[in-house]
Amino acid sequence: TPAPVIPPSRARERNSVLGRPEFMSLNQPGGGGGGRESGKMPEEDCMLLNPSFKGIAKNSLLAIDICLSKRMGVCAYTSSSWGGCRSMVALLALTGHGITWIIGTIVCLTRSNTLAGQEVLVNLLLALIFDVITVAGVQRLVKRRGPWEMMPGFMDCVAMDTYSFPAAHASRAAMVSKFLLSHLVLAVPLRILLVLWAFLVGMSRVLLGKHHLTDMVCGFALGLLHFSLMETVWLSSSMCQTLISISTLSWSPFF
Secondary structure, three states, X not given: OOOOOOOHXXXXXXXXXXXXXXXXXXXXXXXXOOOOOOOOOOHHHHHHHOOXXXXXXXXXXXXXXXXXXXXXXXXXXXXXXXXXXXXXXXXXXXXXXXXXXXXXXXXXXXXXXXXXXXXHHHHHHHHHHHHHHHHHHHHHHHOOOOOOOOOOOHHHHHOOOOOXXXXXXXXXXXXXXXXXXXXXXXXXXXXXXXXXXXHHHHHHHHHOOOOOHHHHHHHHHXXXXXXXXXXXXXXXXXXXXXXXXXXXXXXXXXX
């Protein structure tokens, strides 16, 4: 019996189907398992044919995070739904900026006359510098962009806060609020306002379209971790006085 003739259109269709990624392993020399160990498929083929539940869950959570963050960026631009409040929200975010807190702490340190006050302020200054450097380093490693495409401002560039993850303002607000709650005697209303301020500072950056919700949550967690680390390496009053003397060029190691 003569072999059946395959129409050219059917042959082209068959070749295009076999050219798909999931059939690439079949087109390799020894396809069907002749050139490989029997019963095993290459890892890339397994990923294409059977995506893992972990990968699907991760992608789904990221999609939800991006969607919610975009919806909450109501002050991202002046034309946004809450664009009229953008200046006020940006001012609130400025209260959690690293440069703002570092300069403010240095000014307070120059005006402090007590050893206890200087000890607290020196440790706070070191904690702020540590927070800025650590967050900037993690951001450079992850390089996650914000939910809205926008260029970082001048103050953000100075503080090396140019990427989205983790949220630097949230990290700093959590660390500062925990630091002040631990080392200052405050009335209950002030303690509540301090915690509320930290939360609003983190949220302000989400409203401005600078960060995702997960960036803010991880920023809060990182700030609390920074506080715990600084408490572990807390500098004594004598060490703080030595640092102050060195910084003011009045330190003498022999007298």
